[in-house]
Amino acid sequence: MTLWLVVLAFGPGIFWLWYVYHKDRWEPEPRALVIxxxxWGMACALPAALLEIPFAWSGVLLIVIVAPAIEEYAKYFVVSRTVYRQLEFNEPMDGIVYAAAAALGxxxxENLLYLLAAQSQDILTPxxxxxxxxxxxxxxxxxxxxxxxxGRAKFVSDLARQRALMHSGLLTAMAAHGLFNLLAMFELLGALGLLVFLFFAWKFFHRRIEEALAESSYAHKLGQLFKRHDDSDPLP
Incomplete structure (x- = not known):
């Protein structure tokens, strides 16, 4: 395995992590904790792969149901059992940033494993x-x-509501992952379906970011500051 193959494998993940990290404009997270x-996301990839091995015979079941469930839960477990419990997780946007970090690790x-296999088959570029x-x-x-x-559940006082938010979010992510994998199984029709799916997924992603930023205590404080300034400086 050569250095350039590692760069190819990790380059996209590092780029997208940079992209999401800079969306957190009110209170960027400690870089050491994000890294x-x-x-941790890297570390959970191998256990997830091992858990999928017993289902290798199942074909579509593995691709559409088993793999999405195992992989999303593995990433969710990493965040919910580590950084979610720390003081630095203090804004709704933090859930998006740390979930992205675990997912990209x-x-x-996963990318490295696929590229290693692709290199041996001379299909590395596609x-x-x-x-x-x-x-x-x-x-x-x-x-x-x-x-x-x-990110929303962390700031909800009702325990039942917290769990409902967390479980519904996890199940929705598993379903989205499964739909993505299903579409990827088809050629032309699947490619068109993936483009439509990703278009709406990106819109949903950016809407969630704007909602999380709007719910930030820093956004509220800034809004109050501007309001006080406007009140103290009336128009002539």
Missing amino acids: RTFL FASI VFIGRALFSVPGHVLFSTIWGAAL
């Missing part, structure tokens, strides 16, 4: 392009569904 979450290891444009950002789109739910 640690990325590493996971996707980067596999790299397909995964960089679809699979890697797909992991972000799926996982930030439950990430946004975690």
Whole structure:
């Protein structure tokens, strides 16, 4: 395995992590904690792959149901059992940032395995392009569904409501991941379906980011500051 192959495998994940990280404009998360979450995402990729092995015989069942369920839960487990419990997780947007970090760590290891296999079959370029444009950002789109739910649940006092948000977010992410995998099984029709799916998924992703930023205590404080300024400076 050469260095350039590692760069190809991790480059898309690092780019998308940079992209999501800079969306958090009110209170950016500690970079060390984001990187640690990325590493945790990398670490959970192997156990997830091992859990999928007993279902290798099942074909479509593995691709559409088993793999999405195992992979989304693995990434969710990493965030919910580590950074979610820390003081730094103090804004709704944090759920999106840390979910993206875990997802991209996971996707980067998965990417490396796919590219190693593709290199041995002389199909490295198309596999790299397909995964960089679809699979890697797909992991972000799926996982930030439950990430946004975690970001909201953290600030809900009712325990039943917390659990409902977390569980519904996780199940929705699994369903989206499964639909993505199903569409990817088909050629022309599947490619068109993926483009439509990703278009709406990106719109949903950006809407969740704007909602999370709007719910931030920093946004509220800034709004109050501007209001006080306007009140103290009436028009002539």
